[in-house]
Amino acid sequence: MKLINDETCSFCKSNKESLVHVFLECEYVKDFWSSLQLFWNTHTNSRVTLDTTGILFGFPSRFRLLNHFLLLGKRHIFLSSLHGNNLSIDTFTNNLKQICAIERFNANKNNETLAFENKWSVLSKKL
Numbered sequence: 001m002k003l004i005n006d007e008t009c010s011f012c013k014s015n016k017e018s019l020v021h022v023f024l025e026c027e028y029v030k031d032f033w034s035s036l037q038l039f040w041n042t043h044t045n046s047r048v049t050l051d052t053t054g055i056l057f058g059f060p061s062r063f064r065l066l067n068h069f070l071l072l073g074k075r076h077i078f079l080s081s082l083h084g085n086n087l088s089i090d091t092f093t094n095n096l097k098q099i100c101a102i103e104r105f106n107a108n109k110n111n112e113t114l115a116f117e118n119k120w121s122v123l124s125k126k127l
């Protein structure tokens with residue numbers, strides 16, 4: 001484990017880096033969630049609001065793919081903070097494209113294309 005002496009948020013460099021700050025309250029993280037909301041609503045023709053409750057606990061099961069994206073988003077925030085990288089929605093959406101391609105490959109390989117389509121078909125604009 002990497003220990004650091006600096007408690008300052010690695011994104012904004014001005015606030016103490018608590019769990020609440022780094023996953024919800026930091027201005028850079030808020031921008032990230034806002035960009036993910038725009039990405040989701042644009043690609044699914046929907047009007048989901050990524051509020052604190054949704055980000056923390058997810059959405060009803062019909063939003064399976066969005067819930068997957070939220071988990072991956074939290075992972076992206078954590079890894080970006082850990083490595084001192086800027087929080088980039090473009091990097092994140094590129095990761096989503098790679099994950100989609102990997103899941104498509106595995107689905108084709110394992111004869112599970114229907115399950116893949118059920119999960120990813122909500123995206124009207126393909127990744």
Ligand SMILES: [Zn+2]
Nearest residue numbers: 009011012026
């Ligand atoms: Zn911050």
